[in-house]
Amino acid sequence: MDAAHPGHRTRVDGNAAGGFLLDLFGRDMTGAQAACAHCDHEAALADAVAEVDDAGAILLCRGCGHTLLTYLRVDGRRTLSIGGLTRLRWAVEEAQAPEVGPAGIEPTTSTV
Numbered sequence: 001m002d003a004a005h006p007g008h009r010t011r012v013d014g015n016a017a018g019g020f021l022l023d024l025f026g027r028d029m030t031g032a033q034a035a036c037a038h039c040d041h042e043a044a045l046a047d048a049v050a051e052v053d054d055a056g057a058i059l060l061c062r063g064c065g066h067t068l069l070t071y072l073r074v075d076g077r078r079t080l081s082i083g084g085l086t087r088l089r090w091a092v093e094e095a096q097a098p099e100v101g102p103a104g105i106e107p108t109t110s111t112v
């Protein structure tokens with residue numbers, strides 16, 4: 001049985017921070033490639049070491065253990081601290097944009 005200690009962060013993988021990342025970026029970022037400034041390790045955020053609690057998440061480099069970024073949600077404020085994250089890149093899926101026809105001028109059918 002793992003007792004929940006207040007203030008104790010659970011150390012998990014980056015997938016656990018997916019909700020925070022979604023909140024932050026408005027999209028799923030767990031597949032984004034994050035590069036570490038300290039050791040040049042580059043891996044998906046899902047592969048980062050995450051420390052998560054109710055207030056936020058800390059993502060740590062799996063290569064060297066340095067903090068990549070810290071995200072906090074406290075008292076209605078969001079705080080993002082960039083640590084050793086030197087680069088973050090992700091693929092942009094082609095959005096299924098609704099077909100917008102040429103902005104045709106609606107013929108005004110005036111019935112007199």
Ligand SMILES: [Zn+2]
Nearest residue numbers: 036039061064
């Ligand atoms: Zn590193």
